[in-house]
Amino acid sequence: MKISDVPQDTGISEDIQVVSYATEDDGRYVRVGSRGWEPVNVANGLAWQEINAGLRETLAEVNCGRVSVLAYYMVVNQMDVALLARYAGFFRWRVKRHLAPRVFAGLKPAVKAKYAEIFKITVAELEHLPSDPLGEGGNG
Amino acid sequence: MVEFCHEQTAHCESGVLANLLKFHGLDISEPMAFGLGQGLFFAYAPFIRLNKLPLITYRATPGRLLKQVARGLGLDLRMRQFKDPHKAMLALDELLERGIPVGLQTGIFWLPYIPRAYRFHFNAHNLVVYGRAGDEYKISDPVMPFATTISQADLQVARFAQGALAPKGKLYFFAKVPATLPLAEAACTSLRYVAKQMSGVPFFLIGTRGMRFLAGRLGKWPARLGDRNALLHLGQVIRMQEEIGTGGAGFRLLYAAFLQECQGVLDDPCMGEFSARLTEIGDKWRLFAAMAARICKERRRDGDSFVSCARLICTCADREEQLFKDILRHLG
Numbered sequence: 419m420k421i422s423d424v425p426q427d428t429g430i431s432e433d434i435q436v437v438s439y440a441t442e443d444d445g446r447y448v449r450v451g452s453r454g455w456e457p458v459n460v461a462n463g464l465a466w467q468e469i470n471a472g473l474r475e476t477l478a479e480v481n482c483g484r485v486s487v488l489a490y491y492m493v494v495n496q497m498d499v500a501l502l503a504r505y506a507g508f509f510r511w512r513v514k515r516h517l518a519p520r521v522f523a524g525l526k527p528a529v530k531a532k533y534a535e536i537f538k539i540t541v542a543e544l545e546h547l548p549s550d551p552l553g554e555g556g557n558g
Numbered sequence: 559m560v561e562f563c564h565e566q567t568a569h570c571e572s573g574v575l576a577n578l579l580k581f582h583g584l585d586i587s588e589p590m591a592f593g594l595g596q597g598l599f600f601a602y603a604p605f606i607r608l609n610k611l612p613l614i615t616y617r618a619t620p621g622r623l624l625k626q627v628a629r630g631l632g633l634d635l636r637m638r639q640f641k642d643p644h645k646a647m648l649a650l651d652e653l654l655e656r657g658i659p660v661g662l663q664t665g666i667f668w669l670p671y672i673p674r675a676y677r678f679h680f681n682a683h684n685l686v687v688y689g690r691a692g693d694e695y696k697i698s699d700p701v702m703p704f705a706t707t708i709s710q711a712d713l714q715v716a717r718f719a720q721g722a723l724a725p726k727g728k729l730y731f732f733a734k735v736p737a738t739l740p741l742a743e744a745a746c747t748s749l750r751y752v753a754k755q756m757s758g759v760p761f762f763l764i765g766t767r768g769m770r771f772l773a774g775r776l777g778k779w780p781a782r783l784g785d786r787n788a789l790l791h792l793g794q795v796i797r798m799q800e801e802i803g804t805g806g807a808g809f810r811l812l813y814a815a816f817l818q819e820c821q822g823v824l825d826d827p828c829m830g831e832f833s834a835r836l837t838e839i840g841d842k843w844r845l846f847a848a849m850a851a852r853i854c855k856e857r858r859r860d861g862d863s864f865v866s867c868a869r870l871i872c873t874c875a876d877r878e879e880q881l882f883k884d885i886l887r888h889l890g
Contacts, residue, residue: 437805445833468609
């Protein structure tokens with residue numbers, strides 16, 4: 419890749435440049451800043467589309483009362499039951515139980531505090547959906 | 559406070575290495591660190607899934623770079639992992655007080671200064687902590703243009719990210735570095751090792767064989783997986799190859815820069831030729847990524863297809879195999 423070919427397509431990296439290696443006219447390698455590359459933006463956007471589709475599905479289930487709001491916070495943090503269980507130090511079946519609205523409502527404050535800490539929110543926030551539940555999900 | 563010079567690099571592990579060594583007065587460039595660390599690799603591992611998508615890797619296992627560079631150059635690299643987050647933070651503080659910059663393995667998802675779009679649960683992101691002011695740690699993250707800061711709470715969470723490749727608070731630093739380095743020797747060892755890995759491992763998922771196997775599968779993805787899933791798989795290949803931290807073309811350009819540096823280190827003009835060949839191969843990989851992205855975006859040009867993508871990968875595989883065999887033959 420020649421220096422003149424280093425792409426400068428603004429996108430996912432916001433205003434942060436990334437480093438590419440490119441060659442000068444005489445073939446010498448140098449580090450060149452790049453604002454990003456369209457193929458990378460496309461592929462990254464595709465991954466986010468998938469995450470956000472999953473989030474919308476979960477949100478619908480939370481809204482109709484099939485799962486607890488914990489499911490929303492789990493998915494918005496890109497976790498599944500296995501990963502959340504690792505963070506919380508609980509068995510998977512326990513986390514799975516907490517995804518039931520009635521079980522979640524009756525959880526001890528200490529357990530809720532544990533989840534809130536993992537998601538970096540307060541216990542009060544953990545008990546409700548945020549005002550803009552889809553606003554968190556990156557681009558695309 | 560430690561006088562630490564932050565420099566942005568393409569890849570986090572080789573960048574941390576280069577920056578740490580610079581602090582200790584050793585002038586090792588990022589490509590040199592990457593090459594000596596035997597960073598270049600290829601493997602297709604469909605049995606390992608990341609968000610339901612197969613693992614495709616263009617680089618060696620995380621952590622390997624560090625160990626190989628330390629071994630090859632005879633550096634005294636100390637590495638520790640922890641069970642207890644508090645002890646992990648105390649150990650970090652103690653080193654910082656002694657004026658030693660410390661490398662950390664972290665989960666990138668938990669680093670607030672990283673652009674949102676890059677924040678996935680990837681747990682092998684390396685960065686340097688070079689100081690502390692109250693509750694704030696001074697961070698030199700090689701993929702960021704500037705040095706930055708992070709709160710103690712955020713750093714602790716990132717050091718104890720969970721899941722695949724969990725860092726378990728891993729920290730590392732150089733206790734002692736020699737005055738002279740056996741660069742040429744280490745370079746030859748690494749060149750040979752990588753060349754063998756790429757062209758001579760008799761296993762169908764590794765090296766150029768792995769590329770051809772991936773190509774074979776990739777050509778059939780639309781039929782096997784359905785349109786949407788095939789696109790997601792293709793997008794995954796692009797991301798592993800080009801997303802932040804590869805320097806372009808799945809580390810091929812970074813390695814080509816290493817080969818170019820070897821020309822001087824080994825006083826061997828052939829290395830320059832090998833470098834030029836790998837640059838060309840890297841450009842081919844980028845052609846593949848560009849075509850794959852057009853397919854993902856439903857903006858195909860004439861001739862764009864999964865089969866054409868597969869053909870490009872096969873071309874790369876053929877040329878890389880020839881290149882690495884030539885390197886092996888040349889080094890004898």
